Amino acid sequence: MKKGIILKALSGFYYVEDLQTKELIQCRSRGLFRKKKITPLVGDSVHFTVEPDGNGYVMEILNRKNELVRPPIANVDLALVVFSVKEPDFSPKLLDRFLAVIEANQIEPIIVLTKMDLLTSEEQSLIAPIIQYYREIGYQVIETSSKQQFGLDGIKDLIRNQIVVICGQSGVGKSSLLNSMDQTLNIQVNEISKALGRGKHTTRHVELHKLSDGLIADTPGFSSLDLDQLEPNDLSECFVEFYQRSQDCKFRGCLHVNEPRCAVKEAVEVGEILPTRYENYLQFLTEIKSRKPKY
Structure with a gap:
């Protein structure tokens, strides 16, 4: 039995990295999981076997320290909560919703503000006290611009040896942020749909990418989060x-x-x-x- 981590889930297949050989094995899950209504998740540590034809089977899912439903991912160390300050405009209410759900899952959130280069000096003076408040209550806030390439090194240092989820509403520049840190990721990026005022969904599945000696997930953009798990x-x-x-x-x-x-x-x-x-x-x-x- 081999030990690995699921890096990608797509169309019923699980792509597991063998922790020993670093080889990526295409696996299916045991029927037993379906009977127990257990779904393997990206980020899961698993035991798996490999058949003579090279295909594998996930045999056991090891204990999870946490899991998110949307995006479906497990064992997250850090959440980069990415919000643009403009196009689309910064939404404190949506940020607070993200923070509440992430805190409920006992994951450390880091607030990443994108597109800082688009702000006028007047707009900067309006948002500065809000940014300062989140810092004062204990959150790390990183101000970035993918276009001007600032703020990115701090993020690279944070994700080293971590499983990281990058989340936020559509169109805020999550994929652009990842691509600017490592162009080999080549994640598809679309322009914001100006007619709708929000981004198109460019990310089709959850996948962990290797970046700065860590694993980071670029997840489908969405505009709301359920509070179902909270009383x-x-x-x-x-x-x-x-x-x-x-x-x-x-x-x-x-x-x-x-x-x-x-x-x-x-x-x-x-x-x-x-x-x-x-x-x-x-x-x-x-x-x-x-x-x-x-x-």
Whole structure:
């Protein structure tokens, strides 16, 4: 039995890198997985066998430390949350949604802002306090421009020896970012559809690419993330500055809405928490509460 990692999943085949020989083996999965409703994911560490004809079979999926549903990938160390500051315009609400889902999966998020070269000086002065706020609550924020080639070296250092997922809405420059760091990736990049104001979906499947001694996944662009896995009490733990203050709330399990002596609401009132972050939290909380129960 050999040990490997799934680098690509496509049309029912799993492309597994043999950890010993570094050879890429085309594998199918055992029927047993289908019966148990288990799907091998890109990023999975697996045991596999190779037949005399060179084809392989995934025999066992080793324990996962985490998994994402959308994109379908496992064992992620780091998430590069890529947002453009222009074309399309920066969306704090969508960023907060991404951060909440990533925090819920206990993956470290790094915020990567693209297309910084497109901002006017006035636009830069408007976005600077928002960027500073995310840094103050503990997030690493990397400002980049693929066109002007700045900010990229910092990302290369981060992904060394890591499994990294790169995510964000369509058209923000994820594929351009990867190609500018390593042109051999040759990932297809489309111009933004100006009529729609959003990018076309250029990435067709999830695949781990080797980059800077790490593995990075370029994933299909999408414009929303489900909060299905979160319960109301979980959400505030995914807003890092809320979680830090929640121990000072009067009530354990405080949802930071109508409860008296809430440390989070007090922090919003005195300007320590960004009002838009709190508003986004309330919207997400309403969404989670109105979700139909699963039976």
